[in-house]
Amino acid sequence: ASLLPDYRGAAPINYAVINGEKKTGATTFFINERIDEGNILLQQEIEISPEENAGELHDRLMEMGAKLVVETLDGLAENSIEEKPQPDVEHPKNAFKIFKEDTRIDWTKDAETVHNFIRGMSPYPCAFTTLKIGGDEKTLKIYKGKFEVLPHGKTPGSLEIDKHSFKIFAKNGIYYPEELQLEGKKRMNLKDFLNGFRQFNTISR
Template identity: 50%
Template sequence: MNKSLKIVFFGTPDFAVHILQAILEQKFEVSAVVSAPDKSAGRGRKIHTPAVAKFAKAHNLALLQPEKLKSKEFLKALEEFQADVFVVVAFRKLPRAVWQMPKKGTFNLHASLLPDYRGAAPINWAIINGEKTTGVTTFFIDENIDTGQIILQKKCAISPDETAGELHDKLMELGAETTVETLQLVSKNGVNPAQQSKPKLNKDAPKLFKENTKIQWQDSLESVFNFVRGLNPYPTAWTYFKNENEKKYVKIIKVQIQHTPHSHKIGDLFIENAKLGVGHRNGIVWVEELQMEGKKQLKAQDFINGFGDLTSWRVD
């Protein structure tokens, strides 16, 4: 085992699990894992254990799941591990009392090329904004969100039709490689961190809610296409299908776009050559996969077969 470092790992989702697994495979000593508390979720209020916590239990790693990161009990338990470095991946903001604890510092892996796309959803917003390149960054945590000194950065191309889910998996692999390399530098005292430059305008990555995931059909065709793939598979772009009497909430999973003249009114839903289209000022948005509220996800053809007459329906 590589015992030159004692590590405490902080993380919650599957993305972080892959990074933790890579650290262990490189024989680094993970003294403990910190994850979010178990929570009840869903209609049955079943207990949900975070992915990182599940992994830690399965691999017999010491596990802390504090409700409050400033609690005396948690801080005392953390100090007892006498870690050299804390590694943070997809976790909540740490208080100063935590990130200042290890003698070699606390670093975070972020799924963007900082200072661009600081915030909770960098993978989604990079695609939504039509970026062709993104990457990952390791940096030392400071008082603010994603502003600390940069240790390493690695770039990654974004394909023209790539979804957030696909990019997530690519960056997960790149992030594992970058985190391990960062730990190797830390263990050899070879880190030469650099201050972040000033971030560019409109390149932040705020958390995604229902309010900011609704499709804006007045945007360009390319913007609609990027918005849908940037929210696929989660949290998913959405819109309303409506007529004079009804309004239905619909998740739009996958679309294609076509720059072509058409005779349909802007915003109208229509069927053409067994395909589901939306009239757009610059062409047509072809909806390929969608999900009505309370229903299962469907291919457009299956939706058309089951929905009935679409002639009076439009998007909103």
């Protein structure tokens, strides 16, 4: 689910969104002894919308990719496809397997980078941060939100919260969570989240 040779590896869809790519696609290719490095058969591009998450992109690529597989099989049967070696890339864009420790949000990054990271991890494995509630630290998963580039002078990772809004400060702007899940609770929208919880201190980095 990528335009090879870019994003070889286990999580090509996630990394395309995380890196803020404007397009990706699907590639059919022959398998060889190296990971995702066989000769290319067919490729098809698809645009990534600015608010699309990895799950939504996955579903669109699944539909497109199924048709591309059929087209590839027909082409092979008719001997009308010419396989091509993948071009050598000096600095390839990789898509390494994602582990739990890779999903923590780094609030010292700029606001757009944080936004893309959250989109790229949503809905699975899902980006997370931690909240200190009273004396306890709780995991907070964030599935969706918006960002604003805005000088603020706040410490990255600090927050402002009241009964109507939830702001988390990144390097050069503000992130506004819209769908989130506190440890031990179900996934919910911001309104329900704010209705259920009163006291938040800070976010751990």
